[in-house]
Amino acid sequence: MAGVSRCMKYSMFIFNFFFWVCGCIILGFSIWIRVSSTQQGVESSALAGVNLLIAVGAIIMILGFLGCCGAAKESRCMLMLFFIALLLILILQITGGILGAVYKPQVEEAFKLTLNASVSALQSTSEEYREYQEAFQKFEREEKCCGLVDGPKDWGAKFNEPSSNICKCEVEKPSPDLCIQYQNRYIYKKPCGEVIVQQIKDNLVIIMGIAFGLAVVEILGLVFSMSLYCQIGRK
Known part of the structure; x- marks a missing residue:
């Protein structure tokens, strides 16, 4: 029976370590945006996307840890859980991107209403x-x-x-x-x-870049985890 490729095993471990690091970066960056936006007086209703990003960062950290353990212990159960969770996240990212593009006018209108409400507060x-x-x-x-x-x-x-x-x-x-x-x-x-809108646009560009890079990493994770899963099954 064919054994588990040490190269594949260590590649999976290293990949998931960097995946865990990506989760830490996303979590830290999104928390920074959340704190700075709160200090600037932006209403909590306008920060739903940032709160979602905080949750995503935490989930990615957990998945990275799960993938590392699955590769180190050669656990098919952990690898399958990692694969399914990663696939669901990728689907949600694509869905979120499509919904964001479709509902962009509604988001802009909601932001204008938030600004008008803030004027009343001033x-x-x-x-x-x-x-x-x-x-x-x-x-x-x-x-x-x-x-x-x-x-x-x-x-x-x-x-x-x-x-x-x-x-x-x-x-x-x-x-x-x-x-x-x-x-x-x-x-x-x-x-x-205008300053706040520009800051949001700058942050969105960064977030989109992170999301695109993360999607590439997620696809590689799906390939690595399923390859290692199959090798362990043939062992």
Whole structure:
């Protein structure tokens, strides 16, 4: 009877070790996005995709560990569980990509509604939103932007308070590209909504690159695990 190829066995082990590392990277990166988005005041409803990515990263870590154990112990049961779980994840990734492309207009509309709701929070005088308003002003200073959609108008009466430094252009020499003069003071020109949208697009490009690379890795994992499974069966 044919034995198990040591090359295939060790390749499967090494592959799954790197697969586990990929899970760690995805989990860490998605947690970083989640924490930074929360600090910027993005509503939790807009972070569903990031939460899903956190779950995916954790699952990949578990699968990597399962594949390593299956290869090391030559366990057909573990290898089959690894194969089935990996196949399901690949199918879900493809389905998610298709649904994302189909429902892109609805997602954009939902994001616009989120921005409008956030504008109401900026204008509110309730103590409930004070912490959010302070966090958003910090975001404005860091990203050199003002308001969400319509610049200083998003702040309503708060912008006109005598002690208000909202949107103040804190640079020595204000340039027309960065600052504009509004009501006898210089403020940042760009709405923060544009900054947030650009950040989301940049993050999506990274996520798409990770997802594509992960799909290639998953296909290799399916080939390795099934090949080793068959070899152990012929042993």
